[in-house]
Amino acid sequence: MGRAPAIEFLWWEGCPSTEATLAMLREEVAAAGLEVEDIDVREVSNDADAVREQFVGSPTIRVDGLDIQPLPNEPIGLSCRVYRLADGRISPLPDRGEVRQTLLDAMKGE
Amino acid sequence: MAEATATRVGEPAPGLELPDTQGRMHALPASGEVPATVVVWTCNHCPYALAWHDRIVQAARDYEERGVRFLAVNSNDADRYPHDSLDAMRERVEAESWPFPYLHDSSQDAARAWAAQVTPHLYVLDADLRVRYEGAPDADHMEPGEEAAWLRDALDAVLEGAEPERSSTAAVGCSIKWKP
Numbered sequence: 103m104g105r106a107p108a109i110e111f112l113w114w115e116g117c118p119s120t121e122a123t124l125a126m127l128r129e130e131v132a133a134a135g136l137e138v139e140d141i142d143v144r145e146v147s148n149d150a151d152a153v154r155e156q157f158v159g160s161p162t163i164r165v166d167g168l169d170i171q172p173l174p175n176e177p178i179g180l181s182c183r184v185y186r187l188a189d190g191r192i193s194p195l196p197d198r199g200e201v202r203q204t205l206l207d208a209m210k211g212e
Numbered sequence: 213m214a215e216a217t218a219t220r221v222g223e224p225a226p227g228l229e230l231p232d233t234q235g236r237m238h239a240l241p242a243s244g245e246v247p248a249t250v251v252v253w254t255c256n257h258c259p260y261a262l263a264w265h266d267r268i269v270q271a272a273r274d275y276e277e278r279g280v281r282f283l284a285v286n287s288n289d290a291d292r293y294p295h296d297s298l299d300a301m302r303e304r305v306e307a308e309s310w311p312f313p314y315l316h317d318s319s320q321d322a323a324r325a326w327a328a329q330v331t332p333h334l335y336v337l338d339a340d341l342r343v344r345y346e347g348a349p350d351a352d353h354m355e356p357g358e359e360a361a362w363l364r365d366a367l368d369a370v371l372e373g374a375e376p377e378r379s380s381t382a383a384v385g386c387s388i389k390w391k392p
Contacts, residue, residue, distance in 0.1 A: 116387040119259075149292075177294055182386040184259040193354060194259035 104209030107166045110142045114152075114160035117182035119194035123161040126198055134205045152178050159183030163196060163204075170196055170204045221379045225251070225341050226325040230285065232313035233302035238283060241341055248370045249281045249337040250363065253328040255288045256304055257295035258386035261331040263353040267360040268332070271349075272311045275367055282312035287323035288331075288389040296389070323388050330385035336366040336376070344370050347381030 111127055113120040128138045146157045158176040160183060162169060171185060187197045228240040228251070240249065252268060254261045272282040288296040298316050305314050317323055326335070336345035345366030350358035362378055369376040 118384055179292055181293060181389070182258055182260070184257065184262060191354065191356075192259055192262045194263070 105211060106136055106140065107205065107208035108142070108164075109136070109140065109205075110144065110162075110164040110167075112144050112146050112155055112157055112160065112162040112164070114146045114157070114180050114182075116180060117160040117194065119182065120161055123163075123195045126195065127163060127201060130198065130201050130205060134202070134209060136205070136209075146180065149180065152180055161195075163201065165204050165208045170200055220327070220343050221346060223343055225249075225335060225337050225343050226322075228283070228285075228315075228322055228326075230315035230317055230322060232315055233298065233305045236313070238313050238315055240283070240337075242281070245339060246281045247279050247339050248275075248367055249283070249341065250367070251283045251285065251326070251335045251337065253287060253323065253326075253331050253333040253388065254284050255286050255293075255296050255331045255386070255389075256300050257288075257293060258331045260353050260385035264332050264349045264360070267349055267356065267358070268334075268363070269308075269311060271360045271363055271367070274364075276311065278371055280367060280371070283315060284310070284312055285315045285317050285322060285328075286331075287317035287320045287328065289320070289391040290318070291391070293389050320388075320391060328388060330383050330387055332385050333383040334363055336363065336370060338370045345376045345379055347383045348385075353384070 109131060111124055131138050131141060146152050146155055156178060158173050158178055159181045182194055185193045185196045187193050188199055229237060231237055286296055286301055290297040301314050301316060332349060334347060334349055335343055338344050349360040349363045352358050362381055365378060366376040
């Protein structure tokens with residue numbers, strides 16, 4: 103097992119994808135041999151939170167501070183994120199494979 | 213979780229008078245008889261609305277011959293959500309060749325009157341503009357093969373003068389972005 107990366111999960115109550123995404127993240131974290139309890143789950147509940155967290159939509163997953171699917175030009179605010187899956191479909195949830203690979207890369211220090 | 217709870221199936225739909233992305237006004241009721249009307253609250257930035265969009269567009273194309281009228285409405289606060297600005301709406305309609313008008317509810321009065329809560333949120337109206345179905349396009353935003361089946365079922369029933377077997381479903385999507 104490699105190093106344990108810092109994993110953050112940021113969510114806003116206006117999007118219905120929170121539970122499913124967090125469940126998926128927990129499964130992938132456990133499958134990677136990491137501690138599910140170490141995921142830093144934080145609610146973003148207002149505009150001030152969004153600015154402080156540089157939050158571009160819910161849900162957001164960061165590994166070692168880096169967004170798993172960076173959106174550099176996205177406005178900061180309380181909204182639902184648009185993810186692109188590996189097959190091109192639009193989704194409110196990130197691609198499971200992308201989450202897994204990001205975790206594995208971080209564990210290897212890449 | 214943002215789910216719509218308002219159900220007004222069987223009641224007359226509220227009126228509507230809004231401009232599209234070219235400034236043309238569209239109203240409910242409209243002049244001339246229409247056998248069925250679909251009003252869908254949608255927007256530019258919600259993954260649920262985007263995931264379902266092509267299926268709604270295809271339904272609009274498929275039911276055009278039968279005279280069904282489709283109207284899309286965006287009520288989101290464009291000041292806080294610039295992806296939903298009138299300019300962004302216009303760009304999208306032109307780039308994607310929408311087969312129905314995309315109406316701009318800048319005051320958010322229409323969304324309040326209809327009690328629309330999420331995007332997408334569909335309403336199917338009969339020829340008398342009574343609500344016969346409200347809710348989601350189909351059971352799974354992630355499965356294009358669903359082909360907006362709930363919407364199509366409701367339209368088929370209304371066009372045959374029957375009651376839709378399924379008159380209301382939970383409209384799952386992003387909450388409408390209200391102005392402060």
